[in-house]
Amino acid sequence: MRALALLCCLAAPALAQPATDPGAGGTLSLLSPDGRTTVRVGVDRGVLRYAVSRDGRALVLPSRLGFAFRGAAPLDSGLRLVDTTRAAVDTTWTQPWGEVARVRDHHRALRVRVAESAGARRTFAVEFRAFDDGVGFRYELPAQPNLRDFAIQDERTEFALADDARAWWIPANRPVPDRYEMLYASSPVSMLDTVRTPLALEFQGGPIVVLHEADLSDYAAMDLAYVGRNVTDRTLRPALAPWADGVKVRGRTPFATPWRTIQIADRAEQLAPSVLGLNLNPPSRIADAGWIRPMKYDGIWWGMHVGLHTWPQGPRHGATTERAKQYVDFAAANGLGGTLVEGWNVGWDGDWIGTYGRDFSFTRAYPDYDLRAVAAYARERGVSLIVHNETAMGIANYERQLEEAFRLYRSLGVTAIKSGYVNDRTREGHAHTGQYMVRHFRRVIETAARYGITVNAHEPVMDTGERRTWPNMLSREGARGQEYNAGGGGNPPEHETILFFTRLLAGPLDYTPGIFDLAIRRPTGTPRAPHESRVRTTLAKQLALYVVLWSPVQMAADVIESYEGEPAFRFVRDVAVDWDTTRVLSGRIGDHVAVARRAKGRDEWFLGAITDEEGRTLEVPLDFLPAGRRWVAETYADAPDAHFLTNPRAIAIASRAVASTDRLRLVLAPGGGQAIRFRPE
Numbered sequence: 001m002r003a004l005a006l007l008c009c010l011a012a013p014a015l016a017q018p019a020t021d022p023g024a025g026g027t028l029s030l031l032s033p034d035g036r037t038t039v040r041v042g043v044d045r046g047v048l049r050y051a052v053s054r055d056g057r058a059l060v061l062p063s064r065l066g067f068a069f070r071g072a073a074p075l076d077s078g079l080r081l082v083d084t085t086r087a088a089v090d091t092t093w094t095q096p097w098g099e100v101a102r103v104r105d106h107h108r109a110l111r112v113r114v115a116e117s118a119g120a121r122r123t124f125a126v127e128f129r130a131f132d133d134g135v136g137f138r139y140e141l142p143a144q145p146n147l148r149d150f151a152i153q154d155e156r157t158e159f160a161l162a163d164d165a166r167a168w169w170i171p172a173n174r175p176v177p178d179r180y181e182m183l184y185a186s187s188p189v190s191m192l193d194t195v196r197t198p199l200a201l202e203f204q205g206g207p208i209v210v211l212h213e214a215d216l217s218d219y220a221a222m223d224l225a226y227v228g229r230n231v232t233d234r235t236l237r238p239a240l241a242p243w244a245d246g247v248k249v250r251g252r253t254p255f256a257t258p259w260r261t262i263q264i265a266d267r268a269e270q271l272a273p274s275v276l277g278l279n280l281n282p283p284s285r286i287a288d289a290g291w292i293r294p295m296k297y298d299g300i301w302w303g304m305h306v307g308l309h310t311w312p313q314g315p316r317h318g319a320t321t322e323r324a325k326q327y328v329d330f331a332a333a334n335g336l337g338g339t340l341v342e343g344w345n346v347g348w349d350g351d352w353i354g355t356y357g358r359d360f361s362f363t364r365a366y367p368d369y370d371l372r373a374v375a376a377y378a379r380e381r382g383v384s385l386i387v388h389n390e391t392a393m394g395i396a397n398y399e400r401q402l403e404e405a406f407r408l409y410r411s412l413g414v415t416a417i418k419s420g421y422v423n424d425r426t427r428e429g430h431a432h433t434g435q436y437m438v439r440h441f442r443r444v445i446e447t448a449a450r451y452g453i454t455v456n457a458h459e460p461v462m463d464t465g466e467r468r469t470w471p472n473m474l475s476r477e478g479a480r481g482q483e484y485n486a487g488g489g490g491n492p493p494e495h496e497t498i499l500f501f502t503r504l505l506a507g508p509l510d511y512t513p514g515i516f517d518l519a520i521r522r523p524t525g526t527p528r529a530p531h532e533s534r535v536r537t538t539l540a541k542q543l544a545l546y547v548v549l550w551s552p553v554q555m556a557a558d559v560i561e562s563y564e565g566e567p568a569f570r571f572v573r574d575v576a577v578d579w580d581t582t583r584v585l586s587g588r589i590g591d592h593v594a595v596a597r598r599a600k601g602r603d604e605w606f607l608g609a610i611t612d613e614e615g616r617t618l619e620v621p622l623d624f625l626p627a628g629r630r631w632v633a634e635t636y637a638d639a640p641d642a643h644f645l646t647n648p649r650a651i652a653i654a655s656r657a658v659a660s661t662d663r664l665r666l667v668l669a670p671g672g673g674q675a676i677r678f679r680p681e
């Protein structure tokens with residue numbers, strides 16, 4: 001690791017530094033290393049503001065910074081500049097797993113400290129970091145006599161957008177709080193109400209700006225509310241889920257907020273891999289991450305979602321010892337690293353949602369499921385048993401059992417859990433995105449790390465890069481996943497082409513691809529699926545999703561019977577889940593994306609291309625492949641007559657020799673895709 005840090009502390013008012021900002025009066029400037037992005041910061045009539053521009057074009061107009069407190073005066077006016085600090089960093093660090101192996105942290109920083117000129121004379125600082133791929137900033141509230149225990153009523157940060165950009169959003173303001181499991185819409189910023197992040201904003205004529213946050217550990221997650229007063233005012237402000245009394249965040253100084261991030265790219269293709277947020281998280285707290293293994297997994301799961309099996313006890317109970325062993329055998333035979341078992345534990349009978357999982361035990365199994373025997377069986381076959389912990393938002397019940405449960409799992413050699421938070425709020429009324437739940441999610445990650453357990457959380461709070469600090473936080477949901485195709489209205493073909501440029505920028509997604517029985521047929525004698533239940537992709541697109549929607553844990557999501565005699569399953573066996581390099585070849589939000597990734601530790605590349613409901617032909621150069629060698633491209637393409645509605649399973653599997661100088665024509669059916677494995681000839 002090579003760090004190059006230059007620090008200079010200026011006690012004198014920074015306004016007196018002509019070199020930082022010639023001719024701009026009372027503002028300070030911070031330039032990204034490539035000189036293209038400029039952050040301007042200044043105090044104007046007692047108000048601290050920042051602005052962001054790229055190549056001289058304004059992206060964020062002067063925007064206010066500060067807080068409103070409960071029980072204390074707001075801290076956003078009557079301010080004066082106290083001092084500034086600058087730093088420059090250029091270092092490269094390595095991820096134990098990820099979308100890319102090596103991450104360069106190349107930025108310049110400016111920390112601005114301000115204080116009230118009169119009264120309580122409270123003080124705070126804002127640190128800005130300018131990278132080539134965007135800007136991050138966060139508040140620091142130092143320890144001080146007049147600001148000790150505090151209750152944030154509102155964070156008054158503004159994002160005054162310079163353009164009525166086209167926003168790709170999911171709502172955050174429904175009467176029933178949701179868990180990010182919504183379909184995306186797009187509209188001008190001035191039409192927004194309150195939305196989730198990552199929020200992708202297409203400015204007219206480019207660039208694309210993505211607003212999100214990093215290092216969320218003890219704060220409420222940031223939704224964004226449009227607060228503009230007219231169509232020329234495109235101001236967004238953080239909207240934070242409150243505690244029961246309306247307070248958003250409680251804390252004690254010294255305190256630092258999460259980073260607010262403004263990712264900037266000229267084109268959609270440059271948004272991924274997104275490492276801005278990772279660079280703003282602290283380094284790993286797990287000294288030896290060697291035990292943390294990315295993997296593919298199968299599981300007793302889809303069968304419940306399509307009505308073949310049940311979570312509760314009964315004649316169709318899914319999680320039996322026998323079935324679990326069959327899934328372990330299938331995983332072992334096909335090189336999948338893990339098997340998930342849901343519905344194994346006491347508590348599913350009756351209204352588990354309505355009672356907030358009151359009866360859930362995380363240690364006691366149903367009588368027809370022998371946890372010890374299954375764990376031993378899996379261990380002997382080199383398969384990780386993934387133990388499911390559905391909480392139904394009964395957090396107190398879960399936290400009470402956490403240590404005991406993890407101790408048990410560890411004693412059985414279990415190193416992975418999938419957690420779940422189905423319900424609109426906790427029993428006490430806390431939202432998934434409030435400070436209470438943010439603290440809970442952290443507690444689970446840290447406790448799991450102590451027991452050598454990895455976490456894949458469903459209905460989580462959004463990813464803000466915690467995997468850098470806690471690489472046992474492998475993956476999460478936080479999106480409308482494949483499960484919606486089994487009921488709940490399904491996902492339209494464009495859905496995944498939006499996820500790639502929005503949700504995926506936060507971090508890995510446990511979307512659970514790999515449904516082969518796309519029409520969701522039923523063996524006779526089992527209940528019929530609701531009429532609308534079907535998967536709205538072709539089979540080739542299901543394969544392509546393994547490459548496009550990256551995650552260090554990827555499920556072969558269908559019931560294992562659906563894979564019998566299927567040549568296309570070969571791709572699921574072959575595809576990697578840990579990447580050395582990622583290159584987006586072509587893409588447009590909501591239309592299509594093609595991405596190539598090099599497998600970590602293997603001389604192989606994989607390509608995934610997906611389209612929305614329109615058929616498309618993409619010409620992609622293979623110049624990502626190392627030159628001067630011959631490669632075999634194993635292609636899984638939509639057959640000429642494939643269509644996501646009428647003929648979704650028509651797939652053409654072929655092999656051909658290629659070189660880095662070739663171009664490939666990828667013909668994608670409506671709702672289709674293509675998956676390719678490249679291996680040396």
Ligand code: NOJ
Binds near residue numbers: 342
């Ligand atoms: C919702 C999760 O997303 C899904 O994967 C799980 O099977 C159910 N909850 C039951 O916990």
Ligand code: CA
Binds near residue numbers: 181458477483
């Ligand atoms: Ca879910």
